[in-house]
Amino acid sequence: MARVSDRAPGAAGSGLNDDIGEDKRLALYRSQVVIREAEQRAFDLFLQNLVKGTSHLSLGQEAVAAGFAEAMQPGDLSFCTYRGHSHTLARGVPVEKVLGELMQRDNGLMRGKGGSMHLTSEEHGVMGSYAIIGAHLPIACGSAWRAQYKGHKDVSVCFFGDGTTNIGAFHEALNFAAVWKLPVIFVCENNLYMEYTPIGEVTAVQHPAADRAASYGLERIVIDGNDADAVYRTARTAYDKARAGRGPSLIECMTYRHSGHSRADPAKYRPEGELEKWKLRDPVKIYRERLLQFGVAEKVIAGIETEVRKVVDDATETCKAAPPPSLDILTTDVYADGGWAWRN
Amino acid sequence: MAELTYREAVARGIAQEMARDPDVVFLGEDVAKAGGVFKATVGLYEQFGPLRVRDTPISEQAILGAAMGAAMTGLKPIAEIMFSDFFAVCFDYIANEFPKSRYMSNGQTKCPLVVRTGNGAGSRFGAQHSQSVENWCMMIPGLKVVAPSTPRDVIGLMAAAVRDPDPVIFFEHKSLYATKGEVPDGEIVDRLGTAKIVRPGKDCTIIALALMVSRALAAAETLQSEHGIDCEVIDVRSLVPLDTQTILGSVAKTHRLFTVEENPRLCGWGAEIVSIVADEAFYELDGPPVRITTPHIPLPAADILEDMVLPTAERIVETVKRSLES
Incomplete structure (x- = not known):
């Protein structure tokens, strides 16, 4: 990755009068580019029939994942949804592990046993991707309860979409976390559509997460989810609050997915021009412009892009060459003894 | 040797494990200060304090989800669902989350927890507070399922369930809470999977x-x-x-x-x-x-x-x- 020494002379990226600083900004940009390139590659591989099953892409929502992950401390824990490739990659899980799982190869993150919707890498703090809407909000509460009980300083961060805000587990978890003052952050990625239906058509309030915050004694927070700096700063504040024992936060990030809900969805339900309007606020594009404004040299930015593309290209070739899962894992890890025996 | 009721055995079984292992925690509706609606957990709050024995809101999904998150990250929770009929409102955790996380993650995720619940008929409570639903759980790969019939087995199987590294659904029969049985002194640890x-x-x-x-x-x-x-x-x-x-x-x-x-x-x-x-x-x-x-x-x-x-x-x-x- 490009370093500070590549900076243009006299650039604003020296970090003066800025709370983020150039190193972190470059990391935020690289993280977004990794997600963009890997997700686009997943889509291309799907068109080649090499990504099987379903997949839910985060194209257009990269800034949320990058901003929250880059503000984390080592040991902080992520709980993701089935739209979780982005959050998994943002914690540093290798691209080839993610693509390998999507391509159902033996080199995949879970060797093909979980699939796109269940990416898990505990060594990176990715405590699972949950495909039943709302299920992981209470689970993140439990992780945070453990931290509180054991005196650990880690924060549990739970990502979910706007559609989750209308399911019971969302409300149970918010109340539970608030009453127990748990170090958990609830992050709603409001991309305007639950699956195919606009969230606004089926929700009694304008902001489906933030407008419910008051019900649980929490601050109403709505941010620009396409601005990685805004996300990063908001995340940092929320983590500090959680670590200080001042309880949970609920953050609604306004964003937009550039693709359909899942690979089966061409997203024909969107009004004409909406996608184009949001693409003007493409998080990767606006962050690139910001780096230039802060004086980061074009060659540094291009260097990151070239490096990431090579990572994704190499990962793609590795996955294409990888064998399918070995059949002997079919019955492993049903129970903790490693096997599946239910009788003697 | 002492004669204990089945409900007293529940409290003794939980206490035995909480005294042994500080990572064992207990949560549920009315379980702490009130000692449980069936009075099966009387004394635990007083003995182990408010950090380990916790009353929850009426939020069965939050109870089981929190138990799972705690179990995944290092605790050994015991969660109470007051009536087993209520499994229907939190069945996602029982059917989809506890039992599948280890498999789906290729062995990364652990889920060592116990869900104990009041099961069975005889209390004249009608169709939504009397069912025996152990068969709902038996059919799910990844779960373990026990149902003790005596005070001694309650303690021994509770110990086995808490010490087991897998999610265990522990069915207590409501009509047995008042029954009595001889229970030996000292620690009792049984084995799952033994008729x-x-x-x-x-x-x-x-x-x-x-x-x-x-x-x-x-x-x-x-x-x-x-x-x-x-x-x-x-x-x-x-x-x-x-x-x-x-x-x-x-x-x-x-x-x-x-x-x-x-x-x-x-x-x-x-x-x-x-x-x-x-x-x-x-x-x-x-x-x-x-x-x-x-x-x-x-x-x-x-x-x-x-x-x-x-x-x-x-x-x-x-x-x-x-x-x-x-």
Whole structure:
């Protein structure tokens, strides 16, 4: 990755009068580019029939994942949804592990046993991707309860979409976390559509997460989810609050997915021009412009892009060459003894 | 040795494990300060304090989800769902989350927790507070399922469940809470996956669970004294893992099989046992295996109606006698 020494002379990226600083900004940009390139590659591989099953892409929502992950401390824990490739990659899980799982190869993150919707890498703090809407909000509460009980300083961060805000587990978890003052952050990625239906058509309030915050004694927070700096700063504040024992936060990030809900969805339900309007606020594009404004040299930015593309290209070739899962894992890890025996 | 009620045994079993391991924590509705609606957890809050014994809101999904998140990251939670009927409002955790996370993550995720719950009929509570739903859980790969019938087994199986690295669903029978039994002093640790022959016999095998064990034993006494039929009664105790060796061994000896199930007829646990025996011990059988169950109806509230639907000692006697005589 490009370093500070590549900076243009006299650039604003020296970090003066800025709370983020150039190193972190470059990391935020690289993280977004990794997600963009890997997700686009997943889509291309799907068109080649090499990504099987379903997949839910985060194209257009990269800034949320990058901003929250880059503000984390080592040991902080992520709980993701089935739209979780982005959050998994943002914690540093290798691209080839993610693509390998999507391509159902033996080199995949879970060797093909979980699939796109269940990416898990505990060594990176990715405590699972949950495909039943709302299920992981209470689970993140439990992780945070453990931290509180054991005196650990880690924060549990739970990502979910706007559609989750209308399911019971969302409300149970918010109340539970608030009453127990748990170090958990609830992050709603409001991309305007639950699956195919606009969230606004089926929700009694304008902001489906933030407008419910008051019900649980929490601050109403709505941010620009396409601005990685805004996300990063908001995340940092929320983590500090959680670590200080001042309880949970609920953050609604306004964003937009550039693709359909899942690979089966061409997203024909969107009004004409909406996608184009949001693409003007493409998080990767606006962050690139910001780096230039802060004086980061074009060659540094291009260097990151070239490096990431090579990572994704190499990962793609590795996955294409990888064998399918070995059949002997079919019955492993049903129970903790490693096997599946239910009788003697 | 002391005589304890089944409900006192629940509290003693939990206390034994909480005293042993500071990572054991306990949460549920009204479980702490109130000591539980069935008074099965009295004294735990006072003994272990508010950080380890916690009252929750009426939020069954939050209770089970929080238990899972805590278990995944290092604690050994015991969660109470007040009535097992309420599993229906938090079944995602029981069916989709606890049992599948280890497999889906290729062995990365652990889930060492216990869900204890009040199960079964006899309290005249009607169709939504009386069900026996152990068969709902038995069918799910990744879960373990136990249902003790005596105070001693409550303590021993609770210890085994808490120490087990897998998610264990622990069914306490509401109609057994007031029953008493002898319990040895000191630590009691049992093993999951072990059935118990509670009455040896040679003419037929009766397999029962929880409340049905005492009814099967009473029936066996009558069958012996009034009809000269010598029944072997097995308390199956653990549906998953299932002790098929004890069951198949008994059938090989008696050549007749009866199951006594409180869950309704269709897909009750007895069907699985009958299926295993039919597959693996068909030529040991001298007659068709017979299931004695609650009929395929919701449970009624009125005592006179509820008493008609649950298997009774009399019905077991009649069924066994008729089957053996035919």
